C-alpha cells in the first residue's frame with residue numbers, strides 16, 4: 001500500500017508542525033498508543049493546542065463538549 005503522507009498532511013489538525021510523525025497516521029497512532037495517549041487530531045482545536053494527549057484529558061474535554 002502506498003503511503004499517503006502528503007495527502008494526510010493536508011488534513012492533519014495537529015499543531016506540532018515539527019513532529020516527525022506528522023502526516024504518518026500509522027506512526028502517530030502507534031506512538032501515542034504506546035504512551036497511553038490519543039493523537040492530537042481527536043481533540044477539539046482549543047484542547048489540541050495544549051498538547052496534552054492523555055486519555056484522562058481527552059475524556060475531560062469531550063465530556064464537556066456540547067457539540068457531541
Ligand code: SF4
Nearest residue numbers: 014016019022028040
Ligand atoms: S499527534 Fe503526536 S505524533 Fe501525531 S503529529 Fe501530533 S505530535 Fe506528532
